[in-house]
Amino acid sequence: MNVEKIIKTETQIPIASRTIIHLSLVEGKINEIMTTALKPHGVSLQQFNVLRILRGQKGKPANLSTLNERMVTKMSNTTRLVDKLILKGYVDRMVCPSNRRKVEINITVQGESALSEMDTAMKEAQEKLLKNFTVEDLTALNVLLDKF
Amino acid sequence: MNVEKIIKTETQIPIASRTIIHLSLVEGKINEIMTTALKPHGVSLQQFNVLRILRGQKGKPANLSTLNERMVTKMSNTTRLVDKLILKGYVDRMVCPSNRRKVEINITVQGESALSEMDTAMKEAQEKLLKNFTVEDLTALNVLLDKF
DNA sequence: CACGTACATTTGTCTATACAATTATTGTAG
DNA sequence: CTACAATAATTGTATAGACAAATGTACGTG
Known part of the structure; x- marks a missing residue:
């Protein structure tokens, strides 16, 4: 996912803001894919x-x-x-x-x-979403998310 | 953030589903804190x-x-x-x-x-949200989020 | 057993989101 | 120059979410 397009809106966005925006984008993508998968049902x-x-x-x-x-x-x-x-x-x-x-x-x-x-x-939607992740990635991501 | 309460709903949730749920929870928390910070305005x-x-x-x-x-x-x-x-x-x-x-x-x-x-x-809301994160954590998190 | 309080859900209102349909304007092919 | 397609915004409708108020029920105290 490319966060640059949004980042460029304001110059010099610090990593904290950048992370928050990034999370929103990811969540939006998850939501969209899941919602689409459920639509036929x-x-x-x-x-x-x-x-x-x-x-x-x-x-x-x-x-x-x-x-x-x-x-x-x-x-x-x-x-x-x-x-x-x-x-x-x-x-x-x-x-x-x-x-x-x-x-x-x-x-x-x-x-x-x-x-x-x-x-x-x-299940298919989830596999599509996580296709770039190894189990180690997911573990690391969960550890980081726990800090919230 | 404690994801266990939700996880227990169904037995043996694999790490993939767990991660997705975790992300939704985090995004929800971000949203809530940001919205609350803006409410007085x-x-x-x-x-x-x-x-x-x-x-x-x-x-x-x-x-x-x-x-x-x-x-x-x-x-x-x-x-x-x-x-x-x-x-x-x-x-x-x-x-x-x-x-x-x-x-x-x-x-x-x-x-x-x-x-x-x-x-x-x-800015205050953001600091509150990210108080447990080091810069290295944030960098790692951004790298992982880019895999979506 | 009457009263007030706490509990569990429902309803109302406002904002937000997704998506389709409509309106208004511009550009273009014949 | 007219008809048609493309563009840009607006409007309508349905679902979702936050929050407050209202309804109905149960419980504890005197």
Whole structure:
């Protein structure tokens, strides 16, 4: 990825700013590739993340707070996101019988099967993104990212 | 930054997926800190970026295509963003006399002065973000990010 | 058991982003 | 000179995200 085009906007950008800009660009690229991979499946990246979390629950229903905690990017708006997944038939939502303030959200059979198709597309996207990286690169990158 | 809480959602996440998630988390943190730093100044991160690009023009007006090219995160919507900066009195916009399809956008004196205050806030935010990094770390991180 | 407080979710509003359609202007081929 | 394509910006629509306010439910104290 070429960061020079942006860097030239102002003269003498120090390495700190340069790194921040670089990270934004990379994140943008990741986002774009992932979103494109999911497009044929008609779900957004966030919807995909919710489905993955629900699958990870292995049948145990999740409530909204759980989803919010586990979601990679914070979502004030999980209600509306779940609404859309319900419309697609991928999840269902019921009021929690033991505590009627809560809701119980489950992935449906249809959702599981759609999700496994998405997995394939996402795996390909990931391989494309990381094609220039060795395992050592990835390890080093993770160590550096941990400093944030 | 602790990525474990998310990682545990599914068992045995390979390093590739882990890295991607880690990057999203870091970008989210950067975004949050930057946005918070700009909040007292009443501009969004994107509006700040536009102002910086305009300052980088050193008096030469920019048209929308230029702004779009230079913007770190792609914006389909630069028109509306500029609208908001005009409302704040930070930029002005005129139809380009030599080619009436184009517009010329300039930063105002008021915009320049507001921008220099924002610079201070952003510099502090950046130092906070990168407090655990040495220059060598940043160089290494940039090299790795270039592989994307 | 009534009251206030805390909890869990939903709703409203504003901004941002992606993408398609539209408008206005310019350039060009016949 | 007219018709058509290309360019530049704007507008419309749908989704997403941040944040505050509102709703409904449960719990603890007197």
